[in-house]
Amino acid sequence: MxxxxxxxxxxxxxxxxxxxxxxxxxxxxxxxxxxxxxxxxxxxxxxxxxxxxxxxxxxxxxxxxxxxxxxxxxxxxxxxxxxxxxxxxSWDEIQRMLQIEKQKREEEEQLKKRVMAESGLTFDSILNLDDF
The missing domain is CATH 2.30.30.100 (SH3 type barrels.)
Known part of the structure; x- marks a missing residue:
C-alpha cells in the first residue's frame, strides 16, 4: 500500500x-x-x-x-x-476555564436568538428567504 x-x-x-x-x-x-x-x-x-x-x-x-x-x-x-x-x-484548571468559556458562548448564542426573535426574525424565516 x-x-x-x-x-x-x-x-x-x-x-x-x-x-x-x-x-x-x-x-x-x-x-x-x-x-x-x-x-x-x-x-x-x-x-x-x-x-x-x-x-x-x-x-x-x-x-x-x-x-x-x-x-x-x-x-x-x-x-x-x-x-x-x-x-x-493543571488539567483541572484548564477544564474549568473551558467550561466557563463554553457557558459564555452559549449565553451569547441565547442572547442573539432572543434579539432575533424580538426583531421578528427566526431561523425558519431566514431559511425561507430563498422563496423570494
Missing amino acids: SFGSAGLGDEVDKKLIVVLRDGRKYIGIMRTYDQFANIILQDTIERAYCGEYYSDKSLGVFFIRGDNVVILGEIDTEKESLEKKLIKV
Missing part, C-alpha cells in the same frame, strides 16, 4: 499533532497507520488550550480512527522547546 511521497508513511516515527473533528488535540510519536488512515501514537498527550493557557494530559499509547482526523502535522521539536509563550496550568 502506498500513499505517495506526501503520504502518512513519511510521518512514521515523527512527533505529530493530530486535531480531531470535535476539536481535541493529541500530540505523540506516530508508530503506524493503516489503509483507513487509522493511526497509533506513542507517548501521547492530550493538549487543551484556553486563551494564553494550556494543559497536557498523559495518555500513553493511543489509537485514533482516521475518519475523526481533521489535521495532522509534524511538530518541530527544536522550535517547540524554544518558544514557551503560553502558561501551563
